Amino acid sequence: MNSPIPLDTLPESPQEQIATLPVDQLVTLLEQAETHLNRAKAIKASLDDAIAHRYNDRAALVRNQNNKPTGIVRFDDGPFIVITDLPKKPEWDQEKLAELVGKIEESGEDPADYVEVAYRVPESRYTAWPTSIRKFFEAARTLKVGKPTFKLERPAGRGGF
Numbered sequence: 001m002n003s004p005i006p007l008d009t010l011p012e013s014p015q016e017q018i019a020t021l022p023v024d025q026l027v028t029l030l031e032q033a034e035t036h037l038n039r040a041k042a043i044k045a046s047l048d049d050a051i052a053h054r055y056n057d058r059a060a061l062v063r064n065q066n067n068k069p070t071g072i073v074r075f076d077d078g079p080f081i082v083i084t085d086l087p088k089k090p091e092w093d094q095e096k097l098a099e100l101v102g103k104i105e106e107s108g109e110d111p112a113d114y115v116e117v118a119y120r121v122p123e124s125r126y127t128a129w130p131t132s133i134r135k136f137f138e139a140a141r142t143l144k145v146g147k148p149t150f151k152l153e154r155p156a157g158r159g160g161f
Contacts, residue, residue: 007032027154059084 004025005013010033021029055077062073063086072085101111111117126134126141 005029007036055082055084058082059086 005018005021007029010018010029018026018029058075059073059082062075063069066073070086070088072083074081074083076082097115101115101117104111104114121137121141126137129137
């Protein structure tokens with residue numbers, strides 16, 4: 001049996017060595033990693049909230065003074081420069097855009113000069129279509145795959161390994 005690898009040495013350990021660990025040790029390491037990750041996310045969120053609390057009012061003042069409701073502004077805090085970004089996140093009403101595209105076409109202009117149109121087919125719809133319709137669309141479809149994922153769980157009621 002392999003000896004357990006400490007969690008903090010995993011990044012430097014060869015994957016081949018880690019892969020040979022008994023599954024109960026892999027599960028334990030995964031659980032430990034998940035605990036550390038959740039804790040780190042909570043710490044980061046807490047720090048982000050504290051920094052926002054500290055600088056929100058000042059950033060709003062600088063934005064107001066510069067007549068800049070969004071985007072990046074900078075200001076000093078002692079020897080540090082605080083850089084804050086308030087990004088724009090526009091959302092477009094798809095039905096209204098479709099109407100407007102129709103009006104642009106009716107006026108004789110090319111909508112592509114003004115808007116980008118992207119067609120999507122949800123995979124659940126594609127697989128539910130009749131074969132005749134699917135065959136019609138096959139030439140426009142390329143199937144790519146993502147990175148495989150694996151999950152190891154302790155079976156409920158088994159009390160561990």
